[in-house]
Amino acid sequence: MADEYENLPDNELASRAVQGDETAFAEIVNRYSPRVFRFAARFFRRYSLIEEAAQEVFLKAFLQLKNFEGRGSLEGWLTRITVTTCINLLRSAKRQPELTVSDLTDDETNWLEEKFFNASATQYKREEDKLIAADLVNRVLGTLPPEDTLVLTMIDGEGASVKEVAALTGWSESKVKVKAFRARGRMREALQKLLKAKDGKFFKIEKTIK
Amino acid sequence: MKSKHITEILDRAAFAELSKEDLTIVHLHTKNCTKCRQAFEAAQISSVLLKTQAALEPPAPNAFFQAKVLNALRNKQTIVKPIAAFKRWWQASAAPVFMMLITLGVLITFTLLAPTSDTNQAQAGIPDFNLYSADMVILNQKPPRDLTTEQVFEVLYETKSDFGKQR
Numbered sequence: 001m002a003d004e005y006e007n008l009p010d011n012e013l014a015s016r017a018v019q020g021d022e023t024a025f026a027e028i029v030n031r032y033s034p035r036v037f038r039f040a041a042r043f044f045r046r047y048s049l050i051e052e053a054a055q056e057v058f059l060k061a062f063l064q065l066k067n068f069e070g071r072g073s074l075e076g077w078l079t080r081i082t083v084t085t086c087i088n089l090l091r092s093a094k095r096q097p098e099l100t101v102s103d104l105t106d107d108e109t110n111w112l113e114e115k116f117f118n119a120s121a122t123q124y125k126r127e128e129d130k131l132i133a134a135d136l137v138n139r140v141l142g143t144l145p146p147e148d149t150l151v152l153t154m155i156d157g158e159g160a161s162v163k164e165v166a167a168l169t170g171w172s173e174s175k176v177k178v179k180a181f182r183a184r185g186r187m188r189e190a191l192q193k194l195l196k197a198k199d200g201k202f203f204k205i206e207k208t209i210k
Numbered sequence: 211m212k213s214k215h216i217t218e219i220l221d222r223a224a225f226a227e228l229s230k231e232d233l234t235i236v237h238l239h240t241k242n243c244t245k246c247r248q249a250f251e252a253a254q255i256s257s258v259l260l261k262t263q264a265a266l267e268p269p270a271p272n273a274f275f276q277a278k279v280l281n282a283l284r285n286k287q288t289i290v291k292p293i294a295a296f297k298r299w300w301q302a303s304a305a306p307v308f309m310m311l312i313t314l315g316v317l318i319t320f321t322l323l324a325p326t327s328d329t330n331q332a333q334a335g336i337p338d339f340n341l342y343s344a345d346m347v348i349l350n351q352k353p354p355r356d357l358t359t360e361q362v363f364e365v366l367y368e369t370k371s372d373f374g375k376q377r
Contacts, residue, residue, distance in 0.1 A: 022280065029279050033271040041268040050269055051278075058279045059286060112255070134266050137259035156224040156257060157264035184221040184253070191252040191259075 010074035018065045025065075029058050032075060036082050042153040043086040043146065045138040053089055057082045076167075083150065083168055090146035104194070108136045112194065140190050148183035155180050216240070217249050225257035 005013065005027040013031075016024035033054060040053040060081055068077055104112070111132045141149045150169070154160040155176075162180070166173045216239045219232050228236070240247040300307075 022283075025283075026276055026280055029276045033275055033279075037271050038268040047269050051271070051275065054271065054275070055279050055282055059282060062283055130262055130266060133259055133262040137263045140256075140259070152260055153263065156226070157260035159224070159226070159264075180224075181221045184224075184256070185217070187256045188217075188220065188249055188252045191256055192248055195248070195252060195255075 011070045014065055014068055014070065014074055017062065025062055028061070028074070032078050033058075035075065036078060039079060039082040040086055042157075043090055043149055045135060053082075053086050056089070057085045060085060079168060080170070087146040087150065090149070103139070104136070105132075107132045108139075111136060140187065140194075143190055144183065144186050147179055148186055151176060151180040152183050152187055156184070215243065215249075216246050220249060220253045225253050226261070 005023055008016075008024070008027070010028075010031075013024045013028050017028060036054045036057050037050055040050045040057070044050045044053060057078065061078055064081070068074065107128075111129060141152065144152075151165060154165050154168075155162065162173050162176045165171070165176045165180075169176070171179070216236045219228070219236060223232075236246075236250055240250050
C-alpha cells in the first residue's frame with residue numbers, strides 16, 4: 001500500500017489528499033518535509049521552532065490543497081507556503097529591537113574578535129566555531145525584518161539569484177534588489193554597532209586591510 | 211573617489227560578488243576613511259556569517275514528524291467539524307426556525323400589548339373594591355367592614371352559625 005503511494009506522481013497524491021485520502025497526504029509530508037525543514041532553517045535556528053513552522057506549513061497546505069491546480073510543481077507551491085508562513089511567524093514573534101554586546105555569549109564575542117582580526121579566514125579551528133557563528137548570525141538577523149532574513153540568507157548566504165528569490169516570494173526582481181540593498185545596510189550597521197561596542201575594544205585597534 | 215563613501219558599493223551586491231574594480235575602489239577609499247573601513251569590515255564579517263550559516267547541514271525531520279502533522283490535522287478537523295455540522299443544520303432548517311422565531315415574536319408582542327384584567331373588570335362594571343377578599347368575591351357585596359363574622363358564615367354555609375355562641 002505504502003509502495004503504491006511512494007510511486008504516485010505529485011498531482012495524483014494532491015488530488016487523492018483533497019478527496020480525504022490521509023495516506024496520500026502522509027506521503028506528501030514524507031516526500032517534502034526535508035525541503036520544508038531546509039527552508040524553515042533559514043529563518044529559525046532552534047529545532048522546535050523549525051518543526052513548528054514545518055507543521056504549520058503542512059496544515060496550511062492541506063487546507064489549501066483544493067486551490068492547488070497542478071499548474072506549477074507541488075514542490076514550488078509548498079516552498080512558497082513555507083516562505084510566507086515563516087515570514088508571518090517571524091512577524092508575529094516579538095522582534096529584538098537591537099543586539100548589544102552584553103547580549104552575546106563569551107563564545108560569540110570571541111568569535112567576533114577573532115574574525116575581526118582575520119575576517120578573510122574561512123577555515124575554522126573547530127567545528128563548534130561554525131555553530132557559534134550560526135547562532136550569532138541568527139541573533140543578528142533576529143533584529144532585522146523577516147524579509148531581510150530571507151534575502152540575506154538566500155542571496156548573500158546561499159548565492160541564489162535575484163530571479164530565484166523573486167520566483168519564490170512573488171516579488172518583482174527590482175523589489176528583491178531594493179530589499180537586498182537595504183537588508184545589507186541594516187545587517188552591516190547591526191554588526192558595526194557590535195564591533196564598536198565593548199569600550200571600543202575592536203575599532204580602537206588600528207589595523208591595515210590587506 | 212576619496213570624497214565619495216563606499217557603503218553604497220558594499221550594499222549593492224553580495225560581498226562575495228563584488229568585482230575587482232569595486233574592491234580596488236573600496237580599498238583605496240578605506241585607507242583614509244575610518245567610517246568606511248568599519249563598514250567594510252562589518253560587511254566582510256556579515257558575509258562570513260551568512261556563508262557559514264548556509265554551509266551548515268539543515269536539520270532533518272525526525273521520525274515522528276509525519277505522525278505529528280497527521281495528529282495535528284485530525285485535531286484541527288475535530289474542531290472544524292462541529293462548526294461545519296452547525297452550518298449544515300442551519301442550511302437545512304433555517305426557514306422553519308425563522309418562522310418559529312417570528313411566531314414567538316408576535317406572541318410576545320400581543321402579550322405585552324393586550325389590555326390588562328383591570329381594564330376588563332372596569333368594562334364589565336364590577337365595583338372597584340378589594341378583590342382578594344373571599345366573601346366579597348362570593349357575595350359581590352360591600353366590604354366586610356359592614357358585616358359581622360356570623361353574617362359572613364351564614365351566607366357562606368347557608369346555616370346559622372354558632373361561632374360566637376360556642377364561645
